[in-house]
Amino acid sequence: MPESAVLGTPPSLVDTPTEPVLSVSHLSVTYPGQESGSRAVEDVSLDLHRGEIVAVVGESGSGKSTLVRSVIRLLPASADIRGTIGVVGRDGTRYDDLLALPDRTLRQVRGKVVGFVPQSTSGALNPVISIRRQFELTLRSERMSRKEIRERAIEALFDAGVRDFDLVWQAYPHELSGGLAQRVVIALAICKRPSVLLADEPTTALDPIVQADVLARLRHTVMETRSAALLITHDLGVAARYADRIVVMLHGRAVESGAVGDVVSDPRHPYTRELLASGMGRGAALLGTTEPVAGDTDEKGADR
Ligand SMILES: Nc1ncnc2c1ncn2[C@@H]1O[C@H](COP(=O)(O)OP(=O)(O)O)[C@@H](O)[C@H]1O
Ligand SMILES: [Mg+2]
Structure with missing residues (x-):
């Protein structure tokens, strides 16, 4: 073997x-x-x-x-x-x-x-703004409604492994564990697809x-x-x-x-x-x- x-x-994709x-x-x-x-x-x-x-x-x-x-x-x-x-x-x-x-x-x-997940989460998340606001700022250029931003954030956070969206959405970075903060940083990096x-x-x-x-x-x-x-x-x-x-x-x-x-x-x-x-x-x-x-x-x- x-x-x-x-x-x-996992096997490489054949249709690359x-x-x-x-x-x-x-x-x-x-x-x-x-x-x-x-x-x-x-x-x-x-x-x-x-x-x-x-x-x-x-x-x-x-x-x-x-x-x-x-x-x-x-x-x-x-x-x-x-x-x-x-x-x-x-x-x-x-x-x-x-x-x-x-x-x-x-x-x-x-x-x-190009999405970027930096080496440290501390620099990636602005400590004084909520996670909801970080997504709104990140997606500001996309001309999306608040509802669309929320839906996109749910999707990106889900992909990054966040199950309890409501808990994260209103939270500030310091309220999250290291693992959860890192998932949020990844979600922010992938939310613009x-x-x-x-x-x-x-x-x-x-x-x-x-x-x-x-x-x-x-x-x-x-x-x-x-x-x-x-x-x-x-x-x-x-x-x-x-x-x-x-x-x-x-x-x-x-x-x-x-x-x-x-x-x-x-x-x-x-x-x-x-x-x-x-x-x-x-x-x-x-x-x-x-x-x-x-x-x-x-x-x-x-x-x-
Ligand atoms: N902003 C910087 N100014 C000067 N030297 C740097 C800077 N960033 C990295 N270096 C130097 O460049 C080399 C490569 O660093 P880096 O890319 O951070 O490596 P790695 O991510 O593999 O640890 C190291 O010698 C490091 O000291
Ligand atoms: Mg490095």
Whole structure:
């Protein structure tokens, strides 16, 4: 049996169209003070197709966040970015060079074409406004009525695993548990139905059961809506379980990439082998848990 089957990796979709929804080509990012050779991101290229999750795996400081933040251009102005990033919206609109887009167009792309789940929820949720208001602000540009916004929020929160909508809707961020806050952040990122979701270590702060549930739902949503996700994680076990393909980053470079099964069963780069030998701890624990099915979780459990 291939190791991917042991790890429970879902089979790749056979109808993956050839045109990627996200295409990163020769991306290099340099922060002030970094020399060539120690750049945050060094000549990284990757493609993401509809219905697919690609995991970017690597230790802290390997450039994962810089890579995803480049895609929505959320880097400090002092960062030097080279290369090309293209995305395709749900309606087929192509943006061939995100890095050259004027700010006004970029604002339309953010959220609507590219959704972003940042590494920390504290920065993602405004502490002084209610969850209802955060959705209204996020969906402000969509010309939706209050009722439509509410319905869209119910749908997005449901997809992110929130069952008790009424409890969350009027709440303020500090009233939510870490797990519930993270689900809200994911719901906000998917509520405009982006074709590409960037999730930067979306579950690192959560306990393993909640982590497994959130990632299983993320996977389900990507499959069902035919969107695509770049899942950043330092945990190869998480990558193996929830992604279709893996890109391994080391010191800003993509040192290995391939289908999950291939990378896990036949790692080429010594660093990947090292990760496999050492980094599976948390992921291996996850593999022992039963994957929760949509609608199957008790929200009153570990998540509050
Ligand atoms: N805003 C910044 N200014 C300067 N250096 C940064 C900044 N953000 C990240 N770096 C540096 O860039 C490298 C990659 O960081 P990062 O992309 O955050 O890696 P990861 O997400 O894999 O932990 C690290 O050496 C980090 O110290
Ligand atoms: Mg990071």
